[in-house]
Amino acid sequence: MATSQLPDRVACYRHADHLTGVHCTRCGRPICADCMAAAPVGHHCPACLAESTGGPDRVGPRVSPLGWRSRATPVVVTLIAVNAVAFVLTSSHPRWELDYAQIPAAVAHGQAYRLLTAAFVHESITHLLFNMAALFVMGPPVEQAVGSKRFFALYFLAAVGGSVCSFLFGPVFVAGVGASGAIFGIFGAWFSLARANRSEIGVIMLLIAILLAYSFYDTAIDWRAHVGGLVTGVVIGATYAWAVRRRGRMRLVSEVAVAVAMLALFVALVQVRAAQL
Numbered sequence: 001m002a003t004s005q006l007p008d009r010v011a012c013y014r015h016a017d018h019l020t021g022v023h024c025t026r027c028g029r030p031i032c033a034d035c036m037a038a039a040p041v042g043h044h045c046p047a048c049l050a051e052s053t054g055g056p057d058r059v060g061p062r063v064s065p066l067g068w069r070s071r072a073t074p075v076v077v078t079l080i081a082v083n084a085v086a087f088v089l090t091s092s093h094p095r096w097e098l099d100y101a102q103i104p105a106a107v108a109h110g111q112a113y114r115l116l117t118a119a120f121v122h123e124s125i126t127h128l129l130f131n132m133a134a135l136f137v138m139g140p141p142v143e144q145a146v147g148s149k150r151f152f153a154l155y156f157l158a159a160v161g162g163s164v165c166s167f168l169f170g171p172v173f174v175a176g177v178g179a180s181g182a183i184f185g186i187f188g189a190w191f192s193l194a195r196a197n198r199s200e201i202g203v204i205m206l207l208i209a210i211l212l213a214y215s216f217y218d219t220a221i222d223w224r225a226h227v228g229g230l231v232t233g234v235v236i237g238a239t240y241a242w243a244v245r246r247r248g249r250m251r252l253v254s255e256v257a258v259a260v261a262m263l264a265l266f267v268a269l270v271q272v273r274a275a276q277l
Contacts, residue, residue, distance in 0.1 A: 013045070024048055025145045025197060028244040028251060043197055044145075075148045076139035079155065080132050083179060086120040087128050097121050101175035102163045102225075108274040115167065115270070119159035121177040131179045138186050145193060146240050150255070154236050157262060158185020158229040164266045165228025168273050176222045181229030184211070188233025189240070196241030235262065 012020050012032035020032045024045035031045045090097040102118035122128040143151035162181015170176060187208050194201045208230065215223035236258070243254040 022197065023245055025193060025241075025244060026147060028246070043199075071140065072136070073140040073143040073148065073151075075143055075152050075155070076135060079139070079179075080135060083120055083122070083128060083132060087122050087125070090121055097123070097177065098175060101177045102166055103175050104167050104170060104172045104273070105277065107167055107270065108277040112270065115160050115163040115266075116156070118163050118177050119179050119182050122179070123177055127178060131183060134183050135179065135186070138183065138190065142186050142190055142193070146189075150240060153255075153259060154185060154189050154233065154240075155182050157236055157259060158182045158188070158232045160266055161185065161232030161262070162225035162227075162229035164269055165231075166222050166224040168269060169224045170222065172277060176225060178222075178225070180221075181225035184208075184226045184229035185233030185236070187211075188230040188235075189237030190233075192234050192237030193241050196238065232262065 010019065010021075010030045013029045015032050020030050022032075022043055023030050024043065026044055026048040029045050029047075031043065037044045037046065090100070100114060100117035100121050102114050107114050122131065139151070142154070146154070159179070159182035162184065163176070166176045166181075187204060191201060191204050191208065193199075194204065212223070212226060212230075215221045215226045239255055239258040243251045243258075246254055
């Protein structure tokens with residue numbers, strides 16, 4: 001009987017005699033069962049595990065599925081700080097909240113910056129605290145899994161994606177504010193990364209379902225932004241999971257190409273909607 005290497009299976013970077021189809025979610029290197037460490041999203045190689053935990057180059061214990069024990073990460077901390085400062089400023093100058101909210105009529109008349117700035121404006125301290133708590137819990141595991149630069153890109157695209165969806169289907173003169181679209185993007189990316197790495201997805205699916213159901217139930221919540229952010233996050237997360245298996249610069253090229261294509265789609269959709277208003 002002839003033997004051959006199974007499709008999509010390569011040698012572990014630490015054990016040449018071990019074939020594997022699993023890659024480190026963070027650096028993309030192939031890792032076998034003896035080397036992989038279950039991360040909040042996907043699996044990490046010993047080197048990336050050591051980098052993210054500050055410990056030695058070894059396989060460590062599983063981190064809590066929801067990231068309760070994850071330490072704060074740079075982009076998450078920065079985003080929380082920016083949102084807090086923005087809230088203080090807009091609370092001190094109430095007119096600013098309206099100036100930077102996502103209002104379809106204003107966006108259609110050339111104020112496209114609102115599609116991004118709306119994600120940093122919150123209508124109340126409760127609104128801010130709820131979103132920042134979700135970001136603090138869900139953000140670090142995903143940032144640790146994909147790296148800070150990719151996480152920033154994910155957050156940015158999901159924030160815009162949520163606003164674009166709200167712009168397309170929301171009331172023309174109603175203001176939309178809040179980071180929930182971007183946070184739903186983190187949920188979506190977590191789902192895609194976990195699914196690609198055959199990790200547990202039941203908890204995140206249940207959480208997404210509950211939050212979406214509540215979004216549709218409460219008329220004060222813009223479910224359109226949540227759906228737009230979630231879809232954007234699923235796409236970007238799937239892109240990261242696919243691109244991590246590419247070699248060399250192809251990983252970065254693939255990720256940038258998808259991000260640019262998504263931004264181009266957002267621009268086209270906004271133009272079409274603006275022409276109708």
